[in-house]
Amino acid sequence: MDQFNSAATTLLSSKDRGWKGLEANLLLIQAGRTHVPGSQTHRLGIHFGRAVNAFCECDGRRHRRRQAHGDIDIVPAGLDGWWEDDGDCTILRLNIQHELLRSAAEALGRNPDTVSLAPKFQLRDPRLESIAWAIKAEIESSVASDRTYAEALGLALAIRLVEGSEQTSVGTAATGATLTNRHQRRLVDFIEAHIDQSLSLADLAATVGLSVSHLKPLFRTTFGMPVHHYVLTRRVERARLLILSTDMALAEIALATGFAHQSHMTHWMRRILGLTPGMLSRMHS
Numbered sequence: 001m002d003q004f005n006s007a008a009t010t011l012l013s014s015k016d017r018g019w020k021g022l023e024a025n026l027l028l029i030q031a032g033r034t035h036v037p038g039s040q041t042h043r044l045g046i047h048f049g050r051a052v053n054a055f056c057e058c059d060g061r062r063h064r065r066r067q068a069h070g071d072i073d074i075v076p077a078g079l080d081g082w083w084e085d086d087g088d089c090t091i092l093r094l095n096i097q098h099e100l101l102r103s104a105a106e107a108l109g110r111n112p113d114t115v116s117l118a119p120k121f122q123l124r125d126p127r128l129e130s131i132a133w134a135i136k137a138e139i140e141s142s143v144a145s146d147r148t149y150a151e152a153l154g155l156a157l158a159i160r161l162v163e164g165s166e167q168t169s170v171g172t173a174a175t176g177a178t179l180t181n182r183h184q185r186r187l188v189d190f191i192e193a194h195i196d197q198s199l200s201l202a203d204l205a206a207t208v209g210l211s212v213s214h215l216k217p218l219f220r221t222t223f224g225m226p227v228h229h230y231v232l233t234r235r236v237e238r239a240r241l242l243i244l245s246t247d248m249a250l251a252e253i254a255l256a257t258g259f260a261h262q263s264h265m266t267h268w269m270r271r272i273l274g275l276t277p278g279m280l281s282r283m284h285s
Contacts, residue, residue, distance in 0.1 A: 011090070012139040018147055020202065021100035022154035024135050025093045033084035038077065041095040042117055042161070045073045046132045053086040059119045067122065070129050074161070076117040092136050096158060104158035107213035117165055125164065131157045143264045146235075148228035151201045155216070178222040183208040187219070191231060195238050196258050199231055231258075236272045239265055243280045250277045 012026040023041075026048070047067050054067040058081025065071075067089070075081070077098060102112035135153050138145060179187070190207045191199065204227060205215040219227050239257040242248055248256070254265040262277070270276050 012136075014135075014139050014150070017139075017144055017150065018198065019150050019154065020200065021097040021103075022135075022150070022157070023095040024139050025095075026136060026139060027091050027093055029085060029089050029091060031085050031087050033082060035082055036075075036080055038080045039075075039095070040077055041097055042077050042101065043075045044092075044094040044096070044132070044157075045075075046092040046094070046129065047071045048090045048092055048136075050087075050089070052089045055082075055084045056121060057082045058121070061119075061121075063121045065122050070124065072120070072123040072125060072128060072132075074117060074120040074123060076119060079119060092132055094132065094135065094157065096154070096161070100154055100158045101162060103211065103213045104155060104162045106211060107155065107159060107216065108162055110162065115162055115165065117161060125160070128157070128160045128164070131160060143267055144260055146228050146231055146258075147198050148201055148204075148226075148231055151212075152216070152226060152228055155201075155212070177218060179208070179218045183210075184222060191234055192238075195231075195235055196256050198258070201227060232268055233272055235259060235265075236269050239269065239277070240273065240280060243277055244283065250281065253277070 008030070009028040010025055011028055012024075014022070014024040031052075047069055049069060051066055051068040054063075054065055056063050056073070058075065059079055067085070101115050101117070105112040105115045131153060135150070135157070138150055138153070186208050187204060190204065194203075201212045201215065204219075205212045208215070210218070216227065219230070223230050225233075235257045239253050239259070242253045242256065243250070246253075250265070251262045254260075254262045257265065259265040259268070266276055266278075269280075
């Protein structure tokens with residue numbers, strides 16, 4: 001599978017979405033052969049759509065295969081090779097920064113300094129694949145989710161990669177630990193004060209002096225939901241109150257509550273409240 005052909009056509013990309021640690025591109029790859037130099041990021045190529053006959057030479061190994069929908073190639077940072085397909089194909093390319101792998105290792109209770117990936121070709125992993133398709137859905141959507149959701153997907157992807165990097169999976173027991181009352185208040189106050197801005201996991205973790213990997217499970221245990229879902233519910237609630245108590249235009253309310261635009265607000269308000277801004281506006285009238 002020619003994952004990194006420089007002549008590839010980019011169909012969709014996450015480059016303008018401000019994601020940290022992860023970049024996603026849906027690429028149309030032309031038939032042919034190309035040399036791929038090593039990269040500073042770890043790379044995944046997930047085959048999408050019709051199958052092709054493929055050949056790759058990487059890490060001193062050669063692979064001939066029938067590359068089918070969902071087949072995954074994992075190429076660690078710094079590794080180069082040759083890829084060749086006998087027909088045009090589409091792949092989802094995911095570039096993962098090593099710092100994201102370190103965060104994943106910390107979340108799993110492992111020493112991040114010992115984490116390394118091995119090259120794998122034509123891998124079948126339903127859980128890894130489902131995360132990849134969720135990322136694909138994000139770059140396909142014209143209405144971007146809150147950035148914390150994409151970052152959560154990136155961390156989930158990295159965790160799955162770290163889990164698969166060792167022959168024996170080391171389980172981690174749930175501790176039931178929660179955030180302190182002081183940390184809870186700081187997070188709630190910070191989110192409410194910055195509800196009109198893009199809130200990243202890194203921003204929230206810095207507020208209470210924790211790493212992202214430590215904040216995520218503690219936040220979920222404490223508040224009963226993931227960070228991104230909590231932020232969305234607070235945006236929706238703030239928007240609801242503004243609709244019912246002011247005469248601001250719906251587009252202005254969307255921006256004032258951190259949504260990308262009015263359609264973004266409508267989407268999440270319908271999902272969380274079962275009501276649209278228009279319905280609430282009519283109630284206000």
